[in-house]
Amino acid sequence: GLLISRNIWMASICSLFLGNANSFNDSGSYPLLTEQFPEKPASMNALVKASMSLSQTILPLVIAAVHSAYIIIPAMAVMLGLLLLKVSVTNFGKNETIVKETVSEQKEILETSTNKPSVLIDGVGMVILGFTLSFIFYMYSQYAPVFAEKVIGSTPVFSKTLISWYAISSLISVFITSTVVRKVHPFKVLLAYSIVAAAMLAMMVVHPTPTIARLTSIAIGFFAAGGIWQVGLTILSRYFPQEKGRVTGYYSFAAALTYFVGPIVSTFILDDTAASLVHVFVLDVAVSVLGIIVMIILAVRCFKYKFI
Template sequence: MEAEETSLPRRRHASLATAIYINYAILSMAQILISQYSSNFQVMWRTDLHGISTVISMMGIGRLLTILFAGDFSDRFGRKPVLIVGMIANFVFLAGLMFSHSMMMAAIFSLFLGFANSFDDAAAYPALSEAFPAKSASMSSLVKAAMSLAQFGLPFLVAAIPNASITLGILAVVVLIDLVLIVMSRFAPQGTVPESAEEKAKEAAVAKESSEQQSARKPSMKIDGIGLIALGFTISFTFYVYTQYIPNFGTSVLGLNDVAAKSLMSWYAIFSLISVFVTTVLVTKVKPIYLVILYPLISLVFLILMVAFPSVMLARITSAVVGFFAAGGVWQLGLSVLTQYFPQKKGKVTGYYSFAAALTYFVGPFVSSFIISSTAASVLQVFWIDVAVTLLGVVIAVFVQLRNRKYRFFV
């Protein structure tokens, strides 16, 4: 009977989880679609690579414009309507690009993908957390798996369908079908927390304490919340800066040719995908807060080794390590901890956490632009910055864990 009750929520929300993963698969493909079809779009929009970069940058601007209030909307109006808004925005992006005949039109529609990303993050992660409270971290990690698999498969789709408009049309139709699935899916009540027998017992024990003691033992948004949000920034910074400049490291520091330097990203991509599945299993055995410390720490060690003792072999190993430990789902684990700390404000804190990560896409290149050049010394300086930010992330994670010891009924 107990097993039946446990499996019931899984069956009840299976369609919801499936729809969310499909949505993120399409979203992840949309994020790199323009670069994959760059030459095609240059002809369609009568522009060059600079124009293509401008269109891509508008995605980040759209995300930053909406990410903060999207979380508040999710808490206030519910996960389903906000998720629907995000999916409609994604459809507008795909359909809009299909009919765009200038860079300006494409840039405007590119904003909608940023909107979609914000509203999807603000609704989908909390919805999964509420639908599967006992497996919140692993279900959130599977979002990364869906995205990685989709991005891995997109180049093959591009090779099979060289016409960008056809691919856009196919993805737009899939979004509409998935939208129907979301509308028909059952969402869990908002603000739920894990309800295992052990946690119920802990909750009952906590309820006996005075209101003052209970309040003192709850996470503080001003301390724990800000710490975890900052952690979202440092985690994203580590792998984003690495992926942007590891080809430069290969050519300028290691003396590799262009093809060999870019191949370092292959190691990163493969191990990032492997990590998603390993972490999904591991998180059922180990508390997420411990992995949020361990993963960045391992990345930090290998980043320092690679920068201090540059070699081709070490660069390949470090690419694999950063892909596995920095990009394979640890960001989602940090978000899982944050939403468990503040279950009544899941949408809002998700928005703050995502906003911190989105800042990476501006801060990383902006800071690096003052340093980077074709010299080995300048590239090494950029990576030392990556090391420093990763170290800061480890310090923040340890600090959050030390305070977490007071919140035994949380994570």
């Protein structure tokens, strides 16, 4: 449909359905993988992020080499068709017994424990984290190159390399994070990663230099965009094991708000001055600090539960 669009309305409608399909895919794939591999849910969620990061790294290179949308879009449609065929013939019930035992065990702990997650506190808090975690790396990836040019005075070539460092670091982080969360409590990972990301953002605002900008790109890619969002989703799924699909939808919706709220807020802040770009990154730091505060509150509560 996108390929045969001849005006902005047709293209917008097709893009709307593509966005819907992507959200359906997220809300289905995360719970599915955690149920298929209940012994390592965080690693499975991180692998989804790894696939996304890999495609985000490769696709721009493909577009640069193949300039025609009439080749790239049909190729992507074929890939989606193959994916549909693969999913339709795959048996996802092989771990059904393990899934039932895991869910049953978690349900029994929840029912017998005096300390259990609260939807209004833990649930809403985790959804807020879904927004703050996404906001941090989305705003950085959108405005880091412009910040480098106007605030630091870097060349356009150097400014674009910041996103390359960000993407590479994000991809590396996915595999490291998937291993770390097996040995370290997920909330400890969330807190440590978020503090480092916030500190580097603040450092770039206070002392904007090319070296600091490059280090910040690496830090944001590794500690903010490299699977930490999926770690939060894993915690939320464990909190409410019988509502994996629903809570994934809420969590993903909060993240999707980033792509709506971020540009709108930026329009009220940005102008042609370097100071306005600094203000955007100050906002990013503020949101990251808010996320850390929410994490600390949830972490204190979390350590009373037996199943996380």
